[in-house]
Amino acid sequence: MTEAGHGRYLFAVARGVGEQGVAGVTGIRGAPLDVVPHRDLEAVVCEVDLAEFGEVALTRNLEDLAWLEEVARAHNEVVFAAASRGTVAPMRLVTIYADDQSVRARIEELYDDLTAALDRVEGRREWSVKVFTQPDAEPGAEEAARAEVGSGPGAGAAYLRRKRDQATRRQASREQAVELAGQVHRALGDQSVASRRLAPQDPRLTGRTETMVLNAAYLVPVEQGDDFRAAAEQLDARHHELSVEVEGPWPPYSFATLE
Amino acid sequence: MTELRTTTEASAEPPSSPQISLVDLLDRLLGTGVVLAGDVLISLAGVDLVQVRLHALITSVRSDMPAPGPRQDQ
Numbered sequence: 659m660t661e662a663g664h665g666r667y668l669f670a671v672a673r674g675v676g677e678q679g680v681a682g683v684t685g686i687r688g689a690p691l692d693v694v695p696h697r698d699l700e701a702v703v704c705e706v707d708l709a710e711f712g713e714v715a716l717t718r719n720l721e722d723l724a725w726l727e728e729v730a731r732a733h734n735e736v737v738f739a740a741a742s743r744g745t746v747a748p749m750r751l752v753t754i755y756a757d758d759q760s761v762r763a764r765i766e767e768l769y770d771d772l773t774a775a776l777d778r779v780e781g782r783r784e785w786s787v788k789v790f791t792q793p794d795a796e797p798g799a800e801e802a803a804r805a806e807v808g809s810g811p812g813a814g815a816a817y818l819r820r821k822r823d824q825a826t827r828r829q830a831s832r833e834q835a836v837e838l839a840g841q842v843h844r845a846l847g848d849q850s851v852a853s854r855r856l857a858p859q860d861p862r863l864t865g866r867t868e869t870m871v872l873n874a875a876y877l878v879p880v881e882q883g884d885d886f887r888a889a890a891e892q893l894d895a896r897h898h899e900l901s902v903e904v905e906g907p908w909p910p911y912s913f914a915t916l917e
Numbered sequence: 918m919t920e921l922r923t924t925t926e927a928s929a930e931p932p933s934s935p936q937i938s939l940v941d942l943l944d945r946l947l948g949t950g951v952v953l954a955g956d957v958l959i960s961l962a963g964v965d966l967v968q969v970r971l972h973a974l975i976t977s978v979r980s981d982m983p984a985p986g987p988r989q990d991q
Contacts (some may be wrong), residue, residue: 665959708959711959712959713959716959720961726943727939730939730942730943730946731942733938733946734942734946748946748948750944750946750960750961751943751946751947751961752960752961753958753959753960754959754960754962766964786941794990856944856948857948859940859944863940864940875945888929905937905941908937908945911946911947
């Protein structure tokens with residue numbers, strides 16, 4: 659694989675965006691965007707340098723969080739802009755073709771599937787809902803237990819018993835939280851045309867002490883977005899033991915998938 | 918330092934400068950986006966995405982941020 663030359667970075671396959679739909683938005687590293695038409699579909703692309711995006715460089719760059727974030731943000735800016743003007747099927751990060759002819763050929767091959775994917779998300783937006791368990795309700799429990807059993811004979815056994823009871827209670831409350839998260843997911847599923855559960859995020863990435871018990875995406879008609887947000891907020895108010903957090907509307911990242 | 922926890926206040930239409938948190942963005946851009954492949958020159962389809970996430974993200978986050986508090990379930 660040569661690392662010299664340029665490639666065409668594909669952001670999304672779209673419908674109804676047009677050149678003017680992404681006017682004022684730039685691609686990777688400020689490169690101008692091109693909207694390449696093929697039949698009634700469009701490929702939103704820009705030029706990238708293979709010295710940066712070739713296989714060898716990419717393996718190194720993907721390990722660099724700042725690099726990854728810059729490319730992910732640029733990708734997202736383009737997808738958001740296109741989605742505000744037309745219907746989009748966003749590509750996975752870093753999809754690069756040799757030239758526009760290769761992009762067109764691939765769209766032609768997958769034309770029916772791409773059209774079906776775009777039909778599915780047209781006029782709809784993605785909403786993200788995460789459910790966290792609240793931090794432990796009794797933060798001083800351990801200290802209290804220690805103080806209560808004192809230091810007399812049998813104190814060690816009593817202390818261990820209390821620790822075991824605490825662990826049992828925590829396990830039970832975690833199971834209950836998972837069950838409630840399932841209820842939240844089903845309730846929001848009823849408010850959307852499609853839903854998808856994603857893997858819960860690592861606490862080291864969210865920076866949260868609470869446990870994420872639901873990380874889900876919902877596909878909702880544009881005009882029902884306010885209702886969906888209100889439904890999520892109601893669920894948050896109803897379940898004091900959970901934190902239900904809703905964000906959106908986003909482009910249909912999780913739903914414009916090929917069957 | 919990279920802020921992983923930025924959240925977005927959304928309006929009816931996507932704003933021009935969306936603030937999706939990086940973690941959420943990577944969930945989507947690495948996990949759920951369309952994989953067209955074919956005679957693609959470069960794509961992440963063949964890259965071990967789990968490795969990308971764990972190495973690039975957690976390693977960087979660890980060195981940038983304090984741990985999110987003591988764990989009590991060990």
